[in-house]
Amino acid sequence: MSKFYITNAIPYVNAKPHIGHALEFIQSDVIARFHRLLGDKTILLCGGDENAIKNVQAAEKAEQPIQEFIDENTQLFSEVAKNLHVQFDVFQKGSDEKHHLASQKLWKLCDKNSDIYKKSYTGFYCVGCEQFYEKEELDKAGECFEHPGRKLDEVSEENYFFKLSHYTDQIIKLIESDELKIVPIVRKNEALAFLKRGLKDISISRSNERAKNWGVSVPGDETQKMYVWFDALNIYQSGVGFGFDENQYNAWWPADIHVIGKGILRFHAIYWIAFLLSAKLALPKSIFVHEYITVNGQKMSKTLGNVIDPNELISTYGAEALRYFMLAKLSPFSDGDFSESKLKETYNSDLANGLGNLIARIAKLCEKVALNIQPISQPLDEAVVTKLNEYKFNEALNIVWDKISRLDKHINEKKPWTLEGDDLNTFLQEASTDIISIASNLQPFLPETAEKILTQFSGSIKSAPSLFPRIQ
RNA sequence: ACCAGGGUAGCUCAAUGGUGGAGCACAGCAUUCAUAACGCUGCGGUUGUGGGUCCGAUCCCCACCCCUGGUACCA
Numbered sequence: 001m002s003k004f005y006i007t008n009a010i011p012y013v014n015a016k017p018h019i020g021h022a023l024e025f026i027q028s029d030v031i032a033r034f035h036r037l038l039g040d041k042t043i044l045l046c047g048g049d050e051n052a053i054k055n056v057q058a059a060e061k062a063e064q065p066i067q068e069f070i071d072e073n074t075q076l077f078s079e080v081a082k083n084l085h086v087q088f089d090v091f092q093k094g095s096d097e098k099h100h101l102a103s104q105k106l107w108k109l110c111d112k113n114s115d116i117y118k119k120s121y122t123g124f125y126c127v128g129c130e131q132f133y134e135k136e137e138l139d140k141a142g143e144c145f146e147h148p149g150r151k152l153d154e155v156s157e158e159n160y161f162f163k164l165s166h167y168t169d170q171i172i173k174l175i176e177s178d179e180l181k182i183v184p185i186v187r188k189n190e191a192l193a194f195l196k197r198g199l200k201d202i203s204i205s206r207s208n209e210r211a212k213n214w215g216v217s218v219p220g221d222e223t224q225k226m227y228v229w230f231d232a233l234n235i236y237q238s239g240v241g242f243g244f245d246e247n248q249y250n251a252w253w254p255a256d257i258h259v260i261g262k263g264i265l266r267f268h269a270i271y272w273i274a275f276l277l278s279a280k281l282a283l284p285k286s287i288f289v290h291e292y293i294t295v296n297g298q299k300m301s302k303t304l305g306n307v308i309d310p311n312e313l314i315s316t317y318g319a320e321a322l323r324y325f326m327l328a329k330l331s332p333f334s335d336g337d338f339s340e341s342k343l344k345e346t347y348n349s350d351l352a353n354g355l356g357n358l359i360a361r362i363a364k365l366c367e368k369v370a371l372n373i374q375p376i377s378q379p380l381d382e383a384v385v386t387k388l389n390e391y392k393f394n395e396a397l398n399i400v401w402d403k404i405s406r407l408d409k410h411i412n413e414k415k416p417w418t419l420e421g422d423d424l425n426t427f428l429q430e431a432s433t434d435i436i437s438i439a440s441n442l443q444p445f446l447p448e449t450a451e452k453i454l455t456q457f458s459g460s461i462k463s464a465p466s467l468f469p470r471i472q
Numbered sequence: 473a474c475c476a477g478g479g480u481a482g483c484u485c486a487a488u489g490g491u492g493g494a495g496c497a498c499a500g501c502a503u504u505c506a507u508a509a510c511g512c513u514g515c516g517g518u519u520g521u522g523g524g525u526c527c528g529a530u531c532c533c534c535a536c537c538c539c540u541g542g543u544a545c546c547a
Contacts, residue, residue: 012547020547049547121545164544186477190542193475202545227545263547271545291541329484334477335540342483342496349496353509361506368505394485398495405495408510417505466507 004040005252006032007236008088009260010049013073014058017080018300019326019338020261020293022310026326027290027393028259029086033444034388037380043089043252046081047235048074050094051215052228053206066214070095080310085319085447092239094232102238103231104219109279111219115163121203122156160205160218162230167274168199174273174283181286182269183391184333187262191269202271204230233272236284254282262289288391291335313343320446321347321468327445328397348470354404355438356468359453362431365416366461371428375458378440388444400441407434432457 008028011021025046032044050070059069074093081088092099110116172195174180175188182188204227205218211225218224234242236255241248260268268287276283292299295306313322325343328350330336366373380388387396416427439453449467456464 009547186541189476193542194544197543200544204545229545261547262541265542266544267547292547331485337484345483345496348507352507357507357509359506361504361510363506365505401495405510411505412503412511415505463506468507470507470509 002040003252003256004032004035004042005240005255006035006042006044006257006259007239007255008044008046009258009264010047010092010094010232010235011077012052012054013048013050013070013077014052014054016073017077017310019295019308019310019313020300021077022080022084022322023293023326023330024259024261024290025081025084025086026323027288027332027391029084030327030393030444031257031259031288031388031391032087033447034380037443038385043240044087045090045092045236045239046077046088047090047092047239048077048094049228049232049235050074051226051231053210053212053214056212056214067095083311083314083319084323090239092235094235096238098244099231099235099238100216102243103216103226103234105243106234106237106275106279106281107219107226107230109281110162110275113278113280115166115278116160116204117163118158119161119201119203120156121159122154124154157207157210159203159207160221160224161201162204162274162278164199164202164271164274167277168195170277171195171270171273175269180269180273180283182265183286183288186333187265187269187287187289191265194266195270199270203227229267229271230275233267233275237281255284257286257288258284259288259290262291265289290332293330294335294337296339297337308338313340317343317347317471318468320449321351323446324351324397327393328401330394332391332393344471347468350401351468352466352470354401354408355449356466358404358408359435359456359467360463361411362428362435363456363461363463365424366428366432367463369424369428371425371432371461372459373429373432373436373457373461375454376433376436378437380441380444381437384441393445397445400438400445403434403438403441407431407438432461 006028008024011017028044028046032042035042048070055070056066059066062069064072070093074091078088078091107116171180172192175182175191175195182191205221205224206215206227208223208225213225215225215228216231218226236258237243237249237253240252242253243249258268265287268284273283294300295308298306300307310322321343325338325346329342329346330338381399383399384396387393387399411431414427416424416431419427435453435457439450439457442450442453452464452467456462
């Protein structure tokens, strides 16, 4: 039995979770459940990126102590996952003391390899935003968009830099050879294009003042905090014991796959790899990059007010329906559009009329003749396994729904309600076996539904309340 | 601006150098084992625009338009 360590990206917790987070949670969960079914010893990690300055600013706005604010928001992410039937085995908070120690250990290892040095950083500070900007981020007058008319201060300070440039060629080789496999290929090419332009060293610390005294302290320098990405990525390691439980760490690290959104590819495919190379630690094996969700054709944004709370959808349609929609109706490799009307349409056509109705009609027929079924477990279909290995969740589900459709047609052809005796029994035996196969294949995607069906079709089969009652 | 990917039925997406396919939605028929469900039939497209190559292009080439992503310290 081999181990499988999968990580979800670590969400910023300066706001509530939205359906974009839900998509990633669900995808990670499916991959984890898939590997469990294959017999791998599997854990799925998520966590909270709690050390960003944005969190401090958001807490100030909410007039709440920072730690309290962080804890509450992180809790919301945890709850959404639970509501979505997503099972995180580890939830590592960035503000956790152990994580701080782990990150300081990573820093020291990079430092030991002479990859960290001091250098002056210059940026433009906006007093209104309490934030630094690059020249490119400012308007024509050299002022920030939030506070036109206010002059920015050009400020320099000493920071620690990481010798990212040192690792350019090494990382190119890792990615080109698929030793670090990036899926899909467009994202692999994007990372390579970035690398081939040459890497510059990056600043990996901020003054306490700039960091508002929040975050992980730089070892040996109490005046500086680590740049968030340096510690945030390390949650993948601290979550499995790096720096404080070597047995656990050795059992799980390296990650077999990091699941991330396209916006943070560079940090994972390049920065993270460089940090690990510098620290002489094992490297993750692959990165799966998903795309984003638009809502009614528009990007989600607070200003547009179209941010959707997954909990509201779950309360109307159920977690399993939301999972189904995200997995079956969105392409894993391109942006997908969400709208409640599409969710509802999918719910009624595929889940109520399709799967739910099929289960109901067969169960009723079985109940009439008191059919008894030996519980048998069936493995995933080869075709489904193939699709899942390629992260083609939508195509995998198409295969299952094709089976549903074929069984519906088969019932109409054979008209079992006109059969009697052995003919009827044989028919129902076969149909029930098909149902069990369908449910087995649904396990990674719709775990609760699969479980319900498998329970219903084991032993004496009875009618049960609709799995997915139609919604008007 | 440059680089990458994409523009095909109302919607989501397949496909191929040789008379454009599926699912959903919609309409009709049939039917009851089932959740006004299932099944069958039908409606529906000068395949972004303009050129070119070819006997023939949606698929190849050129130009243009539009969308998405990337182009460093910003999910």
